[in-house]
Amino acid sequence: MDLISSLTIVMLLGSTLFVSPACGYDPLDPNGNITIRWDVLQKPADAHHDVRLSIVNYQLFRHIDFPGWKLSWTWRNEEVIWSITGAETTEQGDCSKFTGGSLPHCCEKKPVIIDLLPNAPFNKQVSNCCRSGILSSMLQDSVNYISAFQMNIGSADTNLNISLPTNFTLGVPGYTCGDPFRVPPTKFPEDHGRRSTQAFATWNVTCSYSQYKASSVPTCCVSLSAFYNSTIVDCPKCSCACQGQTGAKCVKPGESPPVLHLGHNGVPKPVVDCSSHMCPIKVHWHVKQSYTQYWRVKITVTNLNHARNYSQWDLVVLHPNLDNITQVFSFNYKPLNIYGNINDTGVFYGIKYYNDMLLQSGENGNVQSELLMQKDSGTKFSFNGGWGFPRKISFNGDECVMPQPDDYPRSPNKAHFNAQTTFFSSSLVLLVSLMLMNVLS
Ligand SMILES: *[C@@H]1O[C@H](CO)[C@@H](O)[C@H](O)[C@H]1NC(C)=O
Ligand SMILES: *[C@@H]1O[C@H](CO)[C@@H](O)[C@H](O)[C@H]1NC(C)=O
Ligand SMILES: *[C@@H]1O[C@H](CO)[C@@H](O)[C@H](O)[C@H]1NC(C)=O
Ligand SMILES: *[C@@H]1O[C@H](CO)[C@@H](O)[C@H](O)[C@H]1NC(C)=O
Ligand SMILES: *[C@@H]1O[C@H](CO)[C@@H](O)[C@H](O)[C@H]1NC(C)=O
Ligand SMILES: *[C@@H]1O[C@H](CO)[C@@H](O)[C@H](O)[C@H]1NC(C)=O
Ligand SMILES: *[C@@H]1O[C@H](CO)[C@@H](O)[C@H](O)[C@H]1NC(C)=O
Ligand SMILES: CC(=O)N[C@H]1CO[C@H](CO)[C@@H](O)[C@@H]1O
Numbered sequence: 001m002d003l004i005s006s007l008t009i010v011m012l013l014g015s016t017l018f019v020s021p022a023c024g025y026d027p028l029d030p031n032g033n034i035t036i037r038w039d040v041l042q043k044p045a046d047a048h049h050d051v052r053l054s055i056v057n058y059q060l061f062r063h064i065d066f067p068g069w070k071l072s073w074t075w076r077n078e079e080v081i082w083s084i085t086g087a088e089t090t091e092q093g094d095c096s097k098f099t100g101g102s103l104p105h106c107c108e109k110k111p112v113i114i115d116l117l118p119n120a121p122f123n124k125q126v127s128n129c130c131r132s133g134i135l136s137s138m139l140q141d142s143v144n145y146i147s148a149f150q151m152n153i154g155s156a157d158t159n160l161n162i163s164l165p166t167n168f169t170l171g172v173p174g175y176t177c178g179d180p181f182r183v184p185p186t187k188f189p190e191d192h193g194r195r196s197t198q199a200f201a202t203w204n205v206t207c208s209y210s211q212y213k214a215s216s217v218p219t220c221c222v223s224l225s226a227f228y229n230s231t232i233v234d235c236p237k238c239s240c241a242c243q244g245q246t247g248a249k250c251v252k253p254g255e256s257p258p259v260l261h262l263g264h265n266g267v268p269k270p271v272v273d274c275s276s277h278m279c280p281i282k283v284h285w286h287v288k289q290s291y292t293q294y295w296r297v298k299i300t301v302t303n304l305n306h307a308r309n310y311s312q313w314d315l316v317v318l319h320p321n322l323d324n325i326t327q328v329f330s331f332n333y334k335p336l337n338i339y340g341n342i343n344d345t346g347v348f349y350g351i352k353y354y355n356d357m358l359l360q361s362g363e364n365g366n367v368q369s370e371l372l373m374q375k376d377s378g379t380k381f382s383f384n385g386g387w388g389f390p391r392k393i394s395f396n397g398d399e400c401v402m403p404q405p406d407d408y409p410r411s412p413n414k415a416h417f418n419a420q421t422t423f424f425s426s427s428l429v430l431l432v433s434l435m436l437m438n439v440l441s
Contacts, residue, residue: 026209026397027338028060028061028316028318028336028338028345028394029059029060029061029062029338029397030338031058032058032059032060032062032208032209033058033059033206033207033208033209034055034056034057034058034059034064034135034170034175034206034207034208034209035055035056035058035204035205035206035207036053036054036055036056036071036168036170036177036204036205036207037053037054037055037056037186037202037203037204038051038053038164038180038202038203038204038205039051039052039053039054039185039186039199039201039202040199040200040201040202041150041199041200042200043200044161044162044200048082048152048153048154049152049153049154049162050150050151050152051150051151051152051153052126052148052149052150052199053071053148053149053150053151054128054146054147054148055069055071055135055146055147055148055170056145056146057135057136057137057138057145057146058138058145059137059138059209059397060137060138060139060336060347061137061139061140061314061316061336061347061396061397062137062209062396062397063134063135063136063137063140063145063312063314063396064133064134064135064170064172065134065310065311065312065396066132066134066308066311067132067133067266067267068114068115068131068132068133068134068135069114069115069133069135069147069170069171069172070090070112070113070114070133070170070171070172070266071112071113071114071168071169071170071171072110072111072112072113072168072169072171073110073111073165073166073167073168073169074109074110074165074166074167075109075110075111075165076163076164076165076166077155077157077162077163078097078155078156078157079153079154079155079156079162079163079165080095080098080104080105080106080107080153080154080155080156081104081105081106081111081151081152081153082104082105082151082152082153082154083104083105083151083152084105084106084113084149084150084151084152085123085124085125085126085129085149085150085151086115086116086120086124086125086126086128086129086130086148086149086150087113087114087115087116087129087149087151088105088113088114088116089105089106089108089111089112089113089114090112090113090114091106091108091111091112092104092105092106092107092108093106093107093108093109093111094107094108095107097156098156104154105151107156110167112171113149114133115129115130115131115132115133115134115147115149116129116130116132117130117132118130118131118132126148126149126150127148128146128147128148129147129148129149131144131147133147134311135147136312137312137314139314139334139336139347140312140314140332140347140349141312164180164203165180166179166180168180168205168207170207173213173214173215173267174209174210174211174213174214174215175207175208175209175213176207176208176210176213177205177206177207178205178206178207178208179205180203180204180205181203181204181205181206182201182202182203183202183203183204184202185198185199185200185201185202186198186199186202187199209397211397211398211399214398215398217240217241218239218240218279218398218399218400218401219240219270219279219280219281219395219398220240220279220280220281220282220283220393220394220395220398220399220400220401221235221236221239221240221277221279221281221282221283221400221401221402222235222282222283222284222285222390222393222400222401222402222403223235223282223283223284223285223403224284224285224286224389224403224408224409225284225285225286225287225409226286226287226383226388226409226411227286227287227288227289227290228287228383228409228411228412229409229410229411229412231409232409233403233407233408233409234276234277234403235275235276235277235279235282235401235403236277236401236402236403236404237276237277238276238277238278239277239278239279239401240272240277240278240279240280240401241278242278243274243275243276243278248278249271250271250272250273250274250275250278251271251272251273251274251306251361252274253273253274257271257306257307257361258271260306260307267308268307268308269307270305270307270308271305271306271307272304272305272306272361273304273306273361275304277401279304279401280303280304280305281301281302281303281304281305281310281395281400282301282302282304283299283300283301283302283315283393283395283400284298284299284300284301284302285297285298285299285389285390285393286298286299286300287383287388287389288370290383293374293375293377294326294372294373294374294375295372295373295375295381295388296370296371296372296373297370297371297373297388298368298369298370299315299331299348299368299369299370299371300366300367300368301313301315301358301366301367301368301395302365302366303358303359303360303361303365303366304361304365305360305361306360306361306362307360308360309357309358309359309360310357310358310396311356311357311358312349312350312356312357313349313350313356313357313358313367313395313396314347314348314349314395314396314397315347315348315349315393315394315395316336316345316346316347316392316393316394316397317345317346317347317348317390317392317393318344318345318390318391318392318393319344319389319390319391320344320391321344321373321374321375321376322335322343322344322345322346322373323342323343323344324373324374324375324376325346325371325372325373325374326372326373326374327371327372328348328369328370328371328372329369329370329371330351330354330355330367330368330369330370331348331349331350331351331355331367331369332348332349332350332351333346333347333348333371334346334347344391348369350367355367382411383411384411386405386408386409386410389408390402
């Protein structure tokens with residue numbers, strides 16, 4: 001078996017392990033989920049009680065971008081929301097059962113709750129509210145990964161106890177929520193953490209993400225080039241769609257993009273530049289230079305979508321030499337070493353107010369970075385077998401389509417066994433540990 005075909009097998013094996021669309025399990029973020037926490041603040045008196053709801057994004061590198069979350073559930077009985085701060089429901093619904101005085105904020109059986117905008121009046125705010133439903137990932141922002149609001153709920157039928165609703169949804173493509181689960185009551189710190197009070201009762205609802213549920217087709221692809229070969233290997237043909245396929249509209253050079261349409265959930269439908277791959281996002285990895293002790297890579301992320309800007313974008317990259325990354329220019333970088341000390345995976349993301357917004361397709365629709373990695377002095381370094389290229393890349397947590405290893409730009413010089421050995425042993429370690437994780441989970 002020659003090098004390239006064994007490489008192919010390693011990669012195919014790798015990708016089947018990485019993508020498990022059915023259950024939404026992501027080996028790069030095995031505990032990643034969004035948890036909705038339902039805190040009943042005090043022992044319910046008459047048919048009213050106060051509930052504090054928090055939406056916590058426990059995912060390492062996935063965030064909720066514009067247009068934000070749109071939380072919904074189904075009440076079991078005749079519960080209503082009397083009042084709410086830090087959020088609002090999209091509809092009041094039919095409150096004709098209530099007469100005189102003030103009416104409830106919402107009487108819908110399935111209320112749809114949205115966050116307030118950042119400029120909401122102070123008397124409508126609570127802490128962690130009012131960010132238009134946008135939730136950062138934990139890794140990128142240690143403050144804005146929680147959204148919260150407070151509500152007073154009651155029942156139209158005062159003889160019935162208020163029961164927990166069911167069928168929670170986040171209103172963001174790709175997420176599925178489970179049933180509420182009773183957990184120990186949340187503690188709230190007071191007096192600078194010297195004392196804590198606690199909720200009367202707490203439930204949580206876990207929502208998990210599946211790329212396959214979010215989109216049946218990929219949304220990103222990778223192209224490759226290297227200083228030692230003039231071939232630029234473009235994204236595989238039809239990575240995201242085929243040109244001319246029904247429903248696949250695209251913008252030719254010089255044409256002005258059509259009027260944008262909002263898809264379901266308010267996310268604008270992609271309107272991409274015409275290309276052989278038809279992806280809204282393209283990541284280009286260029287092996288730029290080789291020095292005695294270091295080598296340099298240039299990464300370019302291009303937005304080919306006319307329909308949207310991507311704020312707080314991120315890129316997860318898997319390459320065995322990331323354990324010796326020395327310098328990253330114009331992006332932030334954090335290692336992601338979920339499997340102990342194999343640091344071959346990391347997250348790149350934009351610098352706040354500089355390039356954390358990837359603008360819509362056009363002249364400014366790209367972000368770029370260069371990285372320096374130190375060559376391992378113990379082995380004879382070589383770019384053979386496509387060693388300089390990433391094993392895996394994802395954009396905003398969705399995996400990008402890579403060219404086939406057979407097509408990688410080839411280096412002219414032959415066999416440097418040691419470098420290949422390093423690659424194979426690290427791939428093997430990774431594979432074995434992933435298999436173990438799959439068995440254990
Ligand atoms: C959700 O994430 C939290 C934090 O990482 C973790 O403690 C919890 O076990 C996760 N829940 C599930 C069901 O995976
Ligand atoms: C309401 O809850 C109380 C205390 O848990 C219980 O005794 C009562 O039977 C409940 N009422 C209804 C209608 O479920
Ligand atoms: C919740 O969703 C399930 C499946 O869609 C449905 O069978 C059930 O009736 C729903 N429950 C309520 C209270 O609407
Ligand atoms: C929430 O409940 C799930 C069960 O659905 C539990 O496994 C998980 O640990 C809880 N998560 C948190 C953050 O408390
Ligand atoms: C993207 O951002 C730019 C600059 O803030 C803005 O002019 C443009 O309208 C935005 N595009 C979309 C599709 O939202
Ligand atoms: C490798 O992982 C460790 C532990 O998280 C971290 O401290 C270190 O910075 C990482 N090294 C590189 C080069 O990313
Ligand atoms: C460059 O890479 C391509 C794709 O693998 C290969 O077909 C070609 O022979 C390589 N060129 C040289 C000069 O090695
Ligand atoms: C040259 C160099 O710094 N090599 C280091 C690369 O990273 C591994 C694992 O972290 C170290 O063991 C090497 O010494």
